[in-house]
Amino acid sequence: MTLAQCRIVDLPKITDPRGNLTFIEGNSHVPFDIKRVYYLYDVPGGAERGGHAHKDLQQLIIAMSGSFDVVLDDGREKKRFHLNRSYFGLYVCNMIWRELDNFSSGAVCLVLASNAYSESDYYRDYDEYLQALGLNG
Numbered sequence: 668m669t670l671a672q673c674r675i676v677d678l679p680k681i682t683d684p685r686g687n688l689t690f691i692e693g694n695s696h697v698p699f700d701i702k703r704v705y706y707l708y709d710v711p712g713g714a715e716r717g718g719h720a721h722k723d724l725q726q727l728i729i730a731m732s733g734s735f736d737v738v739l740d741d742g743r744e745k746k747r748f749h750l751n752r753s754y755f756g757l758y759v760c761n762m763i764w765r766e767l768d769n770f771s772s773g774a775v776c777l778v779l780a781s782n783a784y785s786e787s788d789y790y791r792d793y794d795e796y797l798q799a800l801g802l803n804g
């Protein structure tokens with residue numbers, strides 16, 4: 668799994684003078700069944716989230732309100748994405764280390780996930796993650 672497989676997904680947007688509408692269907696706009704939804708909110712200024720990779724989990728990360736940055740790292744290269752629109756999602760495949768920072772005031776980070784929460788699916792130690800990729804000696 669590499670950074671090349673992670674991408675911004677341009678979600679459908681039904682524009683309407685009464686207010687816009689965006690929808691997301693599993694196995695259509697995201698390449699997985701949606702098994703879990705969670706969200707980060709009330710993030711204090713300067714806080715950082717993430718700091719882990721997942722063995723199997725795939726995710727779509729959306730800035731539902733406000734903005735924040737997601738730094739993705741596949742053990743070889745890093746890329747920073749700035750999310751600030753509720754109709755763009757960042758697809759993150761498994762085995763990608765991620766850090767979230769630069770949260771604006773009032774930001775809400777919505778995450779659609781391919782599996783239920785499982786702590787055993789996490790790499791929380793960067794060296795252990797690199798070892799699993801066969802990248803550090």
Ligand code: TYD
Binds near residue numbers: 718
């Ligand atoms: P974590 O995934 O480390 O948060 P983030 O990546 O956003 O910084 O999760 C933080 C805590 O919340 C951790 O104790 C596990 C718990 N948690 C759940 O119980 N269920 C969930 O679906 C998620 C995402 C986290």
